[in-house]
Amino acid sequence: MVGRATILHADLDAFYASVEQLLDPALRCRPIAVGGSADGGVVLAASYEAKAHGVRGGMSGWQAKRLCPTLRFVRGHFAEYQRLADGVMAVLHDVTPEVQRISIDEAFLDLSGSTHLFGEPRVIAALLRRRVREELGLPISVGIARTKHLAKIASQVAKPDGLVVVEPDEERRFLDPLPVSLVWGVGPVTEQRLADWGIRTIGDLARTPAPEVERLLGHAVGTRLNALARNDDPRRVVTPDRARSVSAQSAFGRRSPAPDLVREVLSHLADRVASRLRAKNRAGRTVTVTVRFSGMRSVTRSVTLSAPIATTLTLTELAEQLTWQALDGRDRADAEISLLAVSVSNLSHQHAVQLELPIPPEDPHRPGSTQGAARWALDRSVDAVCRRFGRRAVGYLPAAMPRTASVPDEFRELAEHEL
């Protein structure tokens, strides 16, 4: 193995919760959770003090409170999250332009061109951590290694608020005792499947013959895992691609799928998706709806059109058709649903004038009789008003007031990928 340890992975610790503790000193060193609403709702993020009690993101508020009775719920300051995370990224950019941001609070850096200016990677990491702490008030963990995969594992091991450098000649010794769940791509299902075969550590995995792992987990996962466990990772630090799909979902507890409810939720979701597409002059040919039933089982129905769409009303109508398709053949009186999602994929760039050509009459999924051009014009006017006066100023009536939203739109926006 050749090469130096010059890939850096930086990961803010319990990011949303750390920001809240920064903004309100009374919350420091205390178990807190950022909730969808003041009384909890769902846990969007937990501080390390709360994590110590088993509190995790995605957990319901009551469940978290049971695990940690002193847990304090705070409402999120979502705009601050974006501002501070962008500030952190700016600090990272000060040592190299080779920055690959992979989420709001996490990035890879390639330091191979920076060491002659700033010193050894370990020195650069210490500098970055100090600057993020001093200038933004936030703890950040850093891992450094020869590959992205290894750097990422190193930063996980470094948490909280630490630095781990894995030199090339230490890699095996570092990796072998670690649990397989630290490998990128090994989730709960794969972890269990591997455990059934006695494979618990990365060392176990590395010693297992490749064909065996492939037989266990399928071709793609198997070969990737083998390469990773053997620490053979060719991935480079690159600027991320544009998104390949746009989606929005809404969970609303158990409800029976009354047409009014379905229409209200879908039009809100379709509006979010379609307006994002239009804002970037994009459109998509494939529309997918996900319906989740009580018990978490979910079903998808999709359709691929002959021409891309980005119109709220057209997307709403297609989504409605697909939803009823998904519910077809079930006893609708019994079938309670807990989530609806709308996704558009097969994206293409559109000149503004091309947007929303009417769907051709021969298309079996051609919705309604309203001309696409008229809908396009209407959407454009609505978009313009929203740009001037904010998203809530105007919209299709059902979309304007989502009775069911469990999480504020500001939170959703943090998770959106660049289109």
Place this chain on the structure above:
DNA sequence: TCTGGGGTCCTAGGACCC
């Protein structure tokens, strides 16, 4: 009192074409 939201990639079967 079941479990948020926005994404990516893989698999497998079928349709269709050459």
Place this chain on the structure above:
DNA sequence: TCTGGGGTCCTAGGACCC
């Protein structure tokens, strides 16, 4: 008429990531 292969697109489901 029956037999091939290979390639591409579409649909549905599922695991995983942050």
